[in-house]
Amino acid sequence: MKRCNRMFVFIGAVLFVCSLLWGQAPVFAQDAAKDSAKVDLLVKGATIVTMDGQRRVIENGFLAINGDSIVAIGQDAAAAYPKGLVAKQTINASGKLIMPGLINGHTHIPMVLMRGLKDDVTLDDWLRKFIFPAEAKNVTEEYVRWGTRLGLAEMIRSGTTTYADMYYFEDAIAEETKAAGVRGVLGETWIDFPVPDNKNEAEMISYTENFFKKWQGDALIHAAVAPHSIYTCSEKTLKDAAALARKYHAPILIHVAEMRKEFVDSIEKNGATPVQYLERIEVLGPDVLAAHCIWTDNTDMKILAERQVGCVHNPSSNMMLASGVAPVVDQRAAGVRVGLGTDGAAGSNNDLNMMEEMDLAAKLQKTYRVDPRALGAKGALEMATIEGARALHMEKEIGSLEAGKKADFVILNLDAPNAVPMYDVYSQIVYALKASEIETVVVGGKTLLMDGKLLTVDEAKAIAKAKEYGKSVAASLAK
Secondary structure (H helix, E strand, O other), rough: HHHHHHHHHHHHHHHHHHHHHOOOOEEEEOOOOOOOOOEEEEEEEEEEEOOOOOOOEEEEEEEEEEEEEEEEEEHHHHHOOOOOOOOEEEEEEOOOOOEEEEEEEOOOHHHHHHHOOOOOOOOOHHHHHHHHHHHHOOOOOHHHHHHHHHHHHHHOOOOOEEEEEEEOOHHHHHHHHHHHHOOOEEEEEEEOOOOOOOOOHHHHHHHHHHHHHHHHHOEEEEEEEEEEOOOOOOHHHHHHHHHHHHHHHOOOOEOOOOOOOHHHHHHOOOOOOOOHHHHOOOOOOOOOOEEEEEOOOOOHHHHHHOOEEEEEEOHHHHOOOOOOOHHHOOOOOOOEEEEOOOOOOOOOOOOOOOOHHHHHHHHHHHHOOOOOOOOOOHHHHHHOOOHHHHOOOOOOOOOOOOOOOOEEEEEEEOOOHHHHOOOOHHHHHHHHHHHHOOOOOEEEEEEEEEEOEOOOOOOOHHHHHHHHHHHHHHHHHHO
């Protein structure tokens, strides 16, 4: 019996080595049986950019999906399922490219309805003179719902499968996001003046606590609290927000070190940089997602890395508002978790296109450091996928295509004039391919975009409603 067992082990080892020599061995989820005959979805024939730990690129590969998760990935489906495979749905992706869904680490999604309202001004003026007054006059729950629908349509079309948001009526945003099938880390904004959904501190706390309770354990929605910043929130507000989040094990979303004025004011008022001030008042931790992190020194970076804070770089926004350039290369070298985001689609960036952000992120670092090697295409794609997942502290679920992870991916057409020829797949994705090449988007095994057709958002109604809101917002400001 022992000799027989040794023989089986030897034969298994030989077969495994052969699979490595003749093609990439399929990888299975821990509990998936190799001879399983049924899956919900099979995608085959594509070049798969996994973004896994080995950064494998699988030619003519397949993805097998059950429920919301990947159960097998590799090059040879026949070897993976020797007894044959029956899929409820099959997508033939021959000649196409599959990559993980993009992660937009920082948005204010309903602000698409103020796209172009006021551009070419400083961040402080944009917020205090234009956006805050416009929001006070126009933002309602219905407004937020329509803005979210429009923004979701734009994000799905450009390959975003997970996004982090900070705005008002965040429960309504969560409902719309869930209905669209998109994954969201959604933060209810806390700020030290009356806002459209909450007029005082008691309302703010009550709304957020109910928001946490409602969405606990949801497969797509992660309810969060979002104290806006150190320049709009008192120390008490910041501490209270963090305490409530930690009571419910919820994420904390906040703008940090996003402009020079914030940095200078913090030194004068708090005797510390924004990062060091937040560390002193015990807000920072592995549950924090910090947007921007531009004005950070070496001590700040060390703190951010040690506290496992996720930082989100927003190149379009930082350039448009001339806020400065985040030292992304140094932050990554220091061990900081750095993701990528678009920021709000109004004034700070007038779109939600993560394909564009990857391109700009790489080029901005090259220019900033006067070094074309500063941040390569692979690094930019990492920030939009697996490193973005690490910034959100969700790398065990999303960010790469691996057995056991959520089935969040996009399929890109490679037959466009700008898509050929292809020598380096990372360079092609970041510098050549556009959102227009994204033809299919899947989140948690559910197809949201198929062959360019949106399936979960009524795009035409959202566009028509946005035009109506454009007129009413303009009229309110004229008054």
